[in-house]
Amino acid sequence: MLLVALVVNPLLVWWKIRRNPFPLVLLCLRESGVYAFFTRSSAANIPVNMALCEKLNLDRDTYSVSIPLGATINMAGAAITITVLTLAAVNTLGIPVDLPTALLLSVVASLCACGASGVAGGSLLLIPLACNMFGISNDIAMQVVAVGFIIGVLQDSCETALNSSTDVLFTAAACQAEDDRLANSALRN
Numbered sequence: 001m002l003l004v005a006l007v008v009n010p011l012l013v014w015w016k017i018r019r020n021p022f023p024l025v026l027l028c029l030r031e032s033g034v035y036a037f038f039t040r041s042s043a044a045n046i047p048v049n050m051a052l053c054e055k056l057n058l059d060r061d062t063y064s065v066s067i068p069l070g071a072t073i074n075m076a077g078a079a080i081t082i083t084v085l086t087l088a089a090v091n092t093l094g095i096p097v098d099l100p101t102a103l104l105l106s107v108v109a110s111l112c113a114c115g116a117s118g119v120a121g122g123s124l125l126l127i128p129l130a131c132n133m134f135g136i137s138n139d140i141a142m143q144v145v146a147v148g149f150i151i152g153v154l155q156d157s158c159e160t161a162l163n164s165s166t167d168v169l170f171t172a173a174a175c176q177a178e179d180d181r182l183a184n185s186a187l188r189n
Contacts, residue, residue, distance in 0.1 A: 001080055001162050005029065009166060013173045017180065021173075028052070028169040029161070036164035037157045042071040045164040052168050058175040066174070070167030075113035077159030078123030081148070082109035086130040089144045095134050105130060121156055124148040 006025070013021035031052045036045040046067055053063035083106050090097055097105075109130055116122040127148065128141035148155065 001077055001158050004076060004080065005033075005162050005165070009169060013169060016173045016177045019176075024172055025169060027056075028165040028172070031055075032168050033161035033165035037161040040153075040156050040160050042075075042160055042164050042167075045160070046071050049164060049168050053171060056168075056172055056175075058172055059178075062175055062178075063171050066171045067167055070171070071164070073114045074167055074170075075116045075123065075159075075163055076110075076166060077162040078113035078116040078126070079106070079110040080162075081123045081155060081159055082112060082126050082130050085124075085127055085144050085148055086134070089131055089136055089140065090134050093134075093136065093140070095136075097134075101133075105133060108133065121149065121152055123156075123159065124152065 010021040010025050013024060032045065032049050035048045036042065039045055049067045049071070050063065053067060054060075086105060086109070087097065087102070109126075112126045112129055113123060116126060124145050127145050128138055131141035131144065132138075
């Protein structure tokens with residue numbers, strides 16, 4: 001999750017705004033991610049994200065839609081958890097996994113994560129679905145879920161911090177890119 005927060009997300013933001021993304025990334029992690037880490041709920045962190053968007057002077061019409069929507073369907077952390085725990089079970093059982101199958105698992109986990117609720121531990125209940133792709137029985141899949149519950153506090157806290165901070169990060173990147181586009185078109189005219 002740290003790789004996504006500090007490498008993948010900054011690359012996506014840089015691609016959109018063409019500026020150093022790290023001040024914005026670190027601000028979002030500090031202001032939104034810390035609160036989300038302790039609440040472990042994307043839905044409970046919506047007011048914090050709305051206040052941060054206001055502080056960043058983002059377009060209210062944009063963030064009033066994107067923040068609640070992101071709290072509902074932006075579950076990158078859940079997708080990572082589903083993928084990692086499923087691959088751990090597959091590896092433990094000695095089932096061979098090739099790259100296309102791992103990529104398919106990542107896509108399925110990403111789609112399933114959109115259905116994960118914004119409450120603590122919501123992603124763990126989707127692990128049996130992913131395990132079923134490899135023919136793993138529900139008994140073993142539920143043992144993986146049990147392992148997820150054991151590490152759940154730390155895992156779910158990190159997952160929610162990533163999800164919630166990313167909501168603000170990408171909203172801010174989209175608003176800044178739109179502001180830059182409007183400024184450039186005004187200069188051309």
